[in-house]
Amino acid sequence: MMSATSMFGGASVGSLALDRSVFTAERAQTRSATNEDPIEARAITAVKAGDAGSYGYLVSKYTKRVVSIAWGIVRNAADAEDLAQEAFVKAYENIARFKSGEPFGPWIYRIVTNLGLDLIKHRKRFRHEEITDAAPAERRDRADLPAITNELAARIDRAIESLPEMQRIVARLYLVEQFGHTEIAAMTKLTEGTVRSHLSLARGKLKEKLADLHGGNND
Amino acid sequence: MIDDTFLEQLRNDARQLQYEPDDLMTTRIAARVRARVSEEAAGGIAQLLARWFRPVVVSLAALSLAAVVGVGWLELSPEPAPGLDAVSSSQTVDVSVGGDVFSVE
Numbered sequence: 001m002m003s004a005t006s007m008f009g010g011a012s013v014g015s016l017a018l019d020r021s022v023f024t025a026e027r028a029q030t031r032s033a034t035n036e037d038p039i040e041a042r043a044i045t046a047v048k049a050g051d052a053g054s055y056g057y058l059v060s061k062y063t064k065r066v067v068s069i070a071w072g073i074v075r076n077a078a079d080a081e082d083l084a085q086e087a088f089v090k091a092y093e094n095i096a097r098f099k100s101g102e103p104f105g106p107w108i109y110r111i112v113t114n115l116g117l118d119l120i121k122h123r124k125r126f127r128h129e130e131i132t133d134a135a136p137a138e139r140r141d142r143a144d145l146p147a148i149t150n151e152l153a154a155r156i157d158r159a160i161e162s163l164p165e166m167q168r169i170v171a172r173l174y175l176v177e178q179f180g181h182t183e184i185a186a187m188t189k190l191t192e193g194t195v196r197s198h199l200s201l202a203r204g205k206l207k208e209k210l211a212d213l214h215g216g217n218n219d
Numbered sequence: 220m221i222d223d224t225f226l227e228q229l230r231n232d233a234r235q236l237q238y239e240p241d242d243l244m245t246t247r248i249a250a251r252v253r254a255r256v257s258e259e260a261a262g263g264i265a266q267l268l269a270r271w272f273r274p275v276v277v278s279l280a281a282l283s284l285a286a287v288v289g290v291g292w293l294e295l296s297p298e299p300a301p302g303l304d305a306v307s308s309s310q311t312v313d314v315s316v317g318g319d320v321f322s323v324e
Contacts, residue, residue, distance in 0.1 A: 052260040
């Protein structure tokens with residue numbers, strides 16, 4: 001894992017002392033959802049004050065998760081990369097609106113999710129790609145799939161991908177990305193009730209397909 | 220209730236499906252974001268300057284145009300219009316007082 005300093009050249013982040021190796025971005029990412037990362041808080045303050053170089057820390061810290069969320073929605077590595085890039089730029093452009101003291105994560109996750117949903121809508125509208133609820137798994141580029149090494153994961157992946165679009169996205173955010181209902185509602189601009197509804201429908205379909213894996217006797 | 224054992228077990232197993240971008244991709248994203256952010260920062264200064272200078276330039280241009288049009292109009296006018304003095308000196312006014320009529324210039 002690269003530190004923010006190495007990825008952004010470390011030229012204008014000196015004021016934050018980001019080159020302290022003890023604070024690698026990945027280590028900081030393991031902290032809790034509330035903004036307990038002092039480096040992150042200071043980076044946000046610095047970026048708000050006009051220090052663009054400090055943004056590197058935030059990019060470094062959240063890139064992997066942001067790409068994973070984007071990939072889960074668009075199922076294409078190139079698009080996921082573009083979405084992640086756009087999300088970070090959009091967040092930077094609107095950093096003045098970001099409330100200091102709050103963690104950056106939920107905000108950037110929300111941005112990338114919305115960009116992903118917009119891309120899907122755009123694809124549908126202009127028919128750049130065949131997307132139907134009946135066979136969503138067919139649209140993915142198999143070369144872009146992560147290396148799913150075991151059969152269990154592969155089956156779960158196929159089952160999630162067979163779901164209708166919003167159920168698929170909500171299920172993926174809940175099951176794969178490990179977000180809670182409230183977080184998913186904020187990210188997708190759906191109500192919490194709608195998120196639960198999508199998840200409940202997805203659960204029923206997944207249970208049919210994966211009953212032999214996890215049983216199915218706990219309605 | 221959807222937070223049941225089935226879903227929780229599935230959640231545990233599905234965690235491994237998170238997409239892991241390779242170092243090349245993360246480096247590329249960081250580099251592109253850095254470039255775009257630098258552009259934004261430079262653009263921000265340019266926009267700030269533009270915000271201040273544009274109204275000034277527009278105002279000066281409007282004043283210049285008004286001055287040119289005004290001077291041109293004055294130069295094109297053949298003669299100045301007769302003033303009040305000219306009118307009053309060329310005309311006489313008859314005033315009647317007690318049956319007598321006086322002519323006042």
